Amino acid sequence: MFTPSTESPLLTNRCRLPQRSLWFGRALLYEDRVRIQGWTWRGRYERVIPTDRIDRVQWWAVIDDVNFMLHLKDGGAVPLQLLKGAGTWNVKLHDLLGQSLMAHHSPPSVQRKDEKVSS
Secondary structure, X not given: OOOOOOOOOOEEEEEEEOOEOOEEEEEEEOOOEEEEEXXXXXXXXXXXXXXXXXXXXXXXXOOOOOOEEEEEOOOOXXXXXXXXXXXXXXXXXXXXXXXXXXXXXXXXXXXXXXXXXXX
16 A cells, blocks of 8 residues: 655546445546545545556546546456546546557558458
8 A cells, every 4th residue: 555645646536436435535646546535334445556557548428427447457447436527537547658548539440351461
């Protein structure tokens, strides 16, 4: 677990976790990690995801359900409902991960039937 630091987050937004009570939930984005924190029935909740464990990011333009997903390199996923700024998080995390925003939105290359594949 990361120790508290005086470092300021790049982004911070209120958040919820799907199918789990999280009061005063916040998602904080740092250059090297995402931290989700708040309170549950069992007490303080904190989850830290190092950015080097994130494979890709997915977001949806909705506010009343999960609108942000961190897909991890180990095959896991972290769904979040960011109450504001999901699009901003998407842009910033793509930048931190060195990924193109358009790469997964680009149409697939289509090969015509009469074209031959060269090796």
